Amino acid sequence: MSSEENEKWKKAREKEDEAKEEEGEEEEEDEMEPKQKLIQILISTGLLLAAYLIDRNLTDLAMWQRLLVYLVPYFAAGFDVLKEAGEGLAHGEALNEDFLMCVATVGALLIGFVPGGSPMFAEAVFVMLFFQVGELFEGIAEGNSQRAISQLLDIRPDTANVERDGKVVTVSPEEVSVGEIIVVKPGEKVPMDGTVIEGATSLNTVALTGESAPRDAGIGDPILSGCVNLTGVVRVKVEKAFGESTASKILDLVQNAGSAKSRSEKFITKFARVYTPIVVAAAAVLAFLPPLLTGNFMANFATWLLRALTFLIVSCPCALVVSVPLAFFGGIGAASRIGVLVKGSGFMDALARTDTVVFDKTGTLTKGVFEVTDLHPDQIDQRELLHLAAHVERYSSHPIAQSLREAFGNEDDGCLVENVEEIAGKGIRAKVNGKTVCVGNTRMMDAVGAKWKLCDTPGTIIHVAIDGVYAGHIHISDVEKPDAKEAIEALRKEGVRKTVMLTGDRKEVAERVAKDLGLDEVRAELLPADKVSCVEELLAKKSDNGSLVFVGDGINDAPVLARADVGIAMGAMGSDAAIEAADVVLMDDQPSKIASAIRISRHTISVAKQNIIFAIAVKVAILILAAFGLAPMWLAVFGDTGVLILCVFNSMRTLSAGK
Ligand code: ADP
Numbered sequence: 001m002s003s004e005e006n007e008k009w010k011k012a013r014e015k016e017d018e019a020k021e022e023e024g025e026e027e028e029e030d031e032m033e034p035k036q037k038l039i040q041i042l043i044s045t046g047l048l049l050a051a052y053l054i055d056r057n058l059t060d061l062a063m064w065q066r067l068l069v070y071l072v073p074y075f076a077a078g079f080d081v082l083k084e085a086g087e088g089l090a091h092g093e094a095l096n097e098d099f100l101m102c103v104a105t106v107g108a109l110l111i112g113f114v115p116g117g118s119p120m121f122a123e124a125v126f127v128m129l130f131f132q133v134g135e136l137f138e139g140i141a142e143g144n145s146q147r148a149i150s151q152l153l154d155i156r157p158d159t160a161n162v163e164r165d166g167k168v169v170t171v172s173p174e175e176v177s178v179g180e181i182i183v184v185k186p187g188e189k190v191p192m193d194g195t196v197i198e199g200a201t202s203l204n205t206v207a208l209t210g211e212s213a214p215r216d217a218g219i220g221d222p223i224l225s226g227c228v229n230l231t232g233v234v235r236v237k238v239e240k241a242f243g244e245s246t247a248s249k250i251l252d253l254v255q256n257a258g259s260a261k262s263r264s265e266k267f268i269t270k271f272a273r274v275y276t277p278i279v280v281a282a283a284a285v286l287a288f289l290p291p292l293l294t295g296n297f298m299a300n301f302a303t304w305l306l307r308a309l310t311f312l313i314v315s316c317p318c319a320l321v322v323s324v325p326l327a328f329f330g331g332i333g334a335a336s337r338i339g340v341l342v343k344g345s346g347f348m349d350a351l352a353r354t355d356t357v358v359f360d361k362t363g364t365l366t367k368g369v370f371e372v373t374d375l376h377p378d379q380i381d382q383r384e385l386l387h388l389a390a391h392v393e394r395y396s397s398h399p400i401a402q403s404l405r406e407a408f409g410n411e412d413d414g415c416l417v418e419n420v421e422e423i424a425g426k427g428i429r430a431k432v433n434g435k436t437v438c439v440g441n442t443r444m445m446d447a448v449g450a451k452w453k454l455c456d457t458p459g460t461i462i463h464v465a466i467d468g469v470y471a472g473h474i475h476i477s478d479v480e481k482p483d484a485k486e487a488i489e490a491l492r493k494e495g496v497r498k499t500v501m502l503t504g505d506r507k508e509v510a511e512r513v514a515k516d517l518g519l520d521e522v523r524a525e526l527l528p529a530d531k532v533s534c535v536e537e538l539l540a541k542k543s544d545n546g547s548l549v550f551v552g553d554g555i556n557d558a559p560v561l562a563r564a565d566v567g568i569a570m571g572a573m574g575s576d577a578a579i580e581a582a583d584v585v586l587m588d589d590q591p592s593k594i595a596s597a598i599r600i601s602r603h604t605i606s607v608a609k610q611n612i613i614f615a616i617a618v619k620v621a622i623l624i625l626a627a628f629g630l631a632p633m634w635l636a637v638f639g640d641t642g643v644l645i646l647c648v649f650n651s652m653r654t655l656s657a658g659k
């Protein structure tokens with residue numbers, strides 16, 4: 001990534017941070033860059049070495065003079081930790097890992113002054129240094145994950161070449177309005193969503209979909225912002241304003257990803273909140289109680305104080321606090337690499353526990369691109385039937401509507417379309433040239449009292465009525481997505497117990513598709529509200545710990561998307577509302593990506609769990625040793641930082657999951 005893009009990413013992050021602060025959330029102080037941290041560590045190591053040499057060669061130094069000598073490397077190594085601990089105190093949340101480190105190291109610096117205690121100046125500095133090494137690794141790992149996610153930010157187009165007054169001018173994409181013509185040259189990012197009106201090219205869509213094979217686009221084909229134009233010059237008619245474009249939508253999603261916290265993350269935060277005070281209290285008891293019990297407090301205090309300090313160092317929960325969120329961050333990054341946007345780590349949890357997957361049919365398992373296969377008019381001619389249907393559908397975004405418009409072709413023929421009313425799951429009604437035309441399924445016909453005719457040809461049937469009188473029907477047929485069958489099989493392999501399809505379409509069509517794809521259950525002729533009650537019923541039936549995933553394009557199913565444990569929307573075909581309501585977005589509309597996303601989420605969860613178990617096991621072992629005085633302070637430090645570094649590396653594995 002170039003430094004310029006790096007800047008952009010940072011700015012985006014800053015904006016986000018500001019927004020968070022406005023919401024009153026406590027945000028961490030700006031951390032040092034890994035490079036700065038490394039320099040700090042190197043300088044402090046040098047200073048520690050110098051202090052050590054001075055201390056060894058000047059043997060007649062008093063204890064306080066030795067303290068002064070070591071304070072130099074101590075402050076060099078730990079000034080930021082001290083500062084953060086101090087700020088924590090000021091905010092009334094003292095018990096963080098910085099605070100633990102400060103208490104432990106200040107204790108080690110002072111133990112030499114306790115009667116019977118041997119000085120541990122060098123050890124104190126060393127502890128601080130090692131803590132910083134851990135922080136360094138944390139910073140590097142976080143940077144890597146961030147960079148992976150921000151590769152998606154590469155899709156942000158900087159300029160658009162727009163044709164104005166016969167000239168091509170370069171402007172920022174925000175200034176281009178819908179309907180203008182832009183020119184996209186090879187090597188450029190497509191700045192806006194639109195349709196190709198001249199030229200042909202192939203596009204690299206990897207940033208949008210994770211798919212590296214180039215996609216061809218010619219006249220009439222849609223072209224999405226964020227793709228890279230590879231071969232030819234194309235003229236594109238802009239169809240969406242920049243704020244509404246695919247690139248902007250994705251950028252918003254990416255920047256907000258990770259805001260919903262996962263159960264494991266929440267667990268860790270809560271855990272640290274309860275755990276740290278307990279540890280501090282236990283350390284205090286360990287320092288004071290045993291020497292009091294022995295009867296000779298002063299003789300034993302130094303020994304027990306040292307044990308208590310060691311105990312404090314080991315018990316620092318930073319390995320967990322750092323590595324668990326990092327694992328989720330990496331998992332989200334891995335998913336976005338294959339074109340799956342997960343809007344928060346909480347949905348990783350839920351995805352990993354997928355038990356039932358419910359699909360919408362049209363646009364989800366099928367392409368949603370219908371072909372008119374037959375026209376059966378009743379008392380009007382064929383062309384008039386299609387003409388009326390296409391006009392009623394003029395403003396609808398339903399896949400059926402788009403297909404009818406395309407089949408008719410000649411949209412702008414001057415006909416008047418008014419009072420459009422779409423009835424979800426049934427059809428649509430409008431006034432065309434003064435006549436009320438209804439287009440939809442048999443329910444729609446029943447609603448207006450038109451006597452529809454039964455037809456036993458398989459496929460979807462769209463009935464038409466004019467002023468309440470039946471005017472015939474149109475046969476349309478859709479094809480299954482090429483990866484739909486494979487998607488269901490892959491889900492089963494991932495251990496998904498049940499796959500269900502819900503649709504508003506005819507029973508015959510639904511059952512054929514379900515059989516073809518090998519779905520477990522199918523319910524047809526549903527209204528949007530029926531879909532919600534079906535999902536509620538399935539929610540009640542699923543296993544307790546499992547989750548229900550609903551996959552749809554948001555047309556007539558946005559309420560279900562919101563109701564399911566995880567709502568997955570189609571990013572390319574799906575409506576804006578769906579993309580907003582969904583928890584996960586499939587950028588390239590391929591249902592087979594769902595199984596991949598489940599795999600990534602499971603891997604992420606297992607890495608987080610490994611870290612939790614490993615870190616707690618090692619710490620408990622050292623804690624027990626420390627309580628009995630069997631763990632020297634350096635072992636505690638190695639234990640703590642070593643575990644942190646191993647956990648961080650383990651977490652980074654999630655970033656390459658699903659490859
Ligand atoms: P699905 O559940 O398969 O996505 P919908 O709930 O969107 O289907 O639609 C159910 C049925 O309602 C369609 O099969 C069609 O018969 C009818 N319908 C819905 N909207 C329209 C429309 N705009 N034009 C014509 N028919 C429609």
Ligand code: MG
Pocket residue numbers: 360361362363553554555556557
């Ligand atoms: Mg639908």
